[in-house]
Amino acid sequence: MREVDATIVQRLSSDVPLVSEVARYIIAAGGKRLRPVLLLLMSGALGSQHPHRFNLAAVVEFIHTATLLHDDVVDESTLRRGRATANEVFGNPASVLVGDFLYSRAFQMMVEAGSMRVMQILADATNVIAEGEVLQLMNMHDASLDEAGYLRVIRSKTAKLFEASCLLAAVLAGAPPEVEAACAEYGLSLGTAFQVIDDVLDYEGDAAEMGKNLGDDLREGKATLPLILAMQLAPADQAAIVRSAIETGNTADLDAIVAIVRGCGALERTKAAAAVQAQQAIDAIRGFEPNAYTNSLLELAAQLLLRRA
Numbered sequence: 629m630r631e632v633d634a635t636i637v638q639r640l641s642s643d644v645p646l647v648s649e650v651a652r653y654i655i656a657a658g659g660k661r662l663r664p665v666l667l668l669l670m671s672g673a674l675g676s677q678h679p680h681r682f683n684l685a686a687v688v689e690f691i692h693t694a695t696l697l698h699d700d701v702v703d704e705s706t707l708r709r710g711r712a713t714a715n716e717v718f719g720n721p722a723s724v725l726v727g728d729f730l731y732s733r734a735f736q737m738m739v740e741a742g743s744m745r746v747m748q749i750l751a752d753a754t755n756v757i758a759e760g761e762v763l764q765l766m767n768m769h770d771a772s773l774d775e776a777g778y779l780r781v782i783r784s785k786t787a788k789l790f791e792a793s794c795l796l797a798a799v800l801a802g803a804p805p806e807v808e809a810a811c812a813e814y815g816l817s818l819g820t821a822f823q824v825i826d827d828v829l830d831y832e833g834d835a836a837e838m839g840k841n842l843g844d845d846l847r848e849g850k851a852t853l854p855l856i857l858a859m860q861l862a863p864a865d866q867a868a869i870v871r872s873a874i875e876t877g878n879t880a881d882l883d884a885i886v887a888i889v890r891g892c893g894a895l896e897r898t899k900a901a902a903a904v905q906a907q908q909a910i911d912a913i914r915g916f917e918p919n920a921y922t923n924s925l926l927e928l929a930a931q932l933l934l935r936r937a
Contacts, residue, residue, distance in 0.1 A: 632664045635686040639733060646718070650726040654693055654714050662822070663688040663793045669928075670797035670811055672921030673913065678800035680741045688793045690734040691754060695761070695785075697727035702765070703848055745799050753792035760784025769849030771859065771871040775901070778853050782823040783816065790819025813912035814925065821905035821932050827852040828898050831889055842886065843879045850874075853901060855885075857894040866892070899933065906932050 640651045664685035671681045699705070700713040701720045707713060715723040731754070738750050764781050767773050794815030798808040830842050831854060845852060851874050859867045866888045869881050889895060909929040916922045 629661060629665065629668070631682040632661070632668070632685045632689070635682050636689060639686060639690075639737060642729065646722060647726055647729050650697075650714050650718050650722055651693075651730060653717065654697060654726075655689075657708060657711060661689060663692055663789055666790060666815060666818075666925075667793040667797050669921050669925050670794045670814075671801060673916050673919065673925055674797060674801040674803055674807070674811075675917070675919075676797065676801035680746075681797070681800055683737055683740060684746065684796050684800070685793075687734045687737050687750065688789060688796070690730045690737070691750070691757070692789055694727040694730035694734070695757060697723045697730070698761070701727075702761070703844065705844065741800075743799070746796060749792050749795055749799065753788050756784050756788045760786075760788070764850070767851065769875050769877065771851060771874040773851040773856060775853060775856055778851065778856055779820065783820055786823040787816050787819030790822070791815035810912045810916075814909045814929075817905045817909035817912065818929055818932065821902045821909065821929070824853055824898060824902040824905065825932060827854055828895055828902070830854070831886060831895055843882055846873050846879050846882065846885070847877045849877050853898045854889045854894045857897045858885075858889045858892055861894055861897070862888050862892040903933055906930065 636655060640648055640655065642648045642651075667685045667688060668681060671678065696708070697714055700708060701715045701723050705713050706716045713723075714726070718726075734750070738747055741747075760781055760783075764785060767777065767781065791812050792815070794811040795808060798811040801807075803811070830845065830852070855870055855874060858870050862870070870885055870888060872878070873881055873885055906929045910926055913922065913925055916925075
């Protein structure tokens with residue numbers, strides 16, 4: 629990851645000062661760097677030390693960061709990871725345009741691998757992510773969204789880049805088709821479980837942060853899985869409160885909604901859905917050669933269900 633971070637810093641350079649300033653601001657905000665980590669771990673699991681792995685790990689982080697810049701503008705967010713968003717500091721136009729810069733820089737970098745397959749995977753992933761963003765926009769304030777519709781959005785919007793990161797490692801390793809498929813399944817299932825647990829944490833995290841996250845989601849009319857299941861499991865009068873909040877974006881009943889979701893069993897059902905996805909990830913690579921990297925991938929999927937932040 630030190631190699632990846634060095635690549636990120638080097639490739640953020642631009643002759644336009646504002647581009648470098650905004651890009652460095654969002655990259656410096658931290659985050660788990662989970663997608664680059666997955667690419668490197670999967671490479672290790674397959675016994676690959678391909679020289680392009682660091683460059684492509686930086687590429688997936690640039691694509692992810694670009695989506696964050698655009699997301700925060702669309703959602704009108706003011707805070708991310710406890711500090712002001714780039715759009716709050718630099719304005720919406722700068723955030724959108726620097727997001728475009730990160731996308732285009734990622735495509736410049738992926739060309740360097742000299743592989744049409746690599747370009748196809750990343751181009752397809754970027755397109756699916758964009759479709760997922762639009763799909764989520766279309767679903768705003770739709771209280772009739774079901775679990776299948778919710779999963780479709782998060783698999784496109786979040787899990788697709790996890791899948792691409794793992795698949796890139798297999799392609800760099802020259803792995804056979806069945807191993808490529810296993811790597812892709814691991815990434816897609818892990819990414820799905822990651823987002824589902826993320827939605828659970830909104831109800832179990834720090835009170836101030838929880839209120840902000842839930843308030844933002846409700847204001848935007850996002851029907852996350854805990855809310856979808858609460859409308860199915862709670863008594864009719866309580867389900868009506870949740871439905872109304874999603875449809876209107878009214879956060880006045882936020883405390884009541886938290887109590888409803890916690891009290892009706894929706895969180896337990898949501899965690900069970902995440903556990904199914906995490907188990908699918910584990911099953912996908914269970915047959916891989918045991919080594920420190922494979923063990924880390926298996927442990928990552930198992931530990932995902934214990935996430936607290």
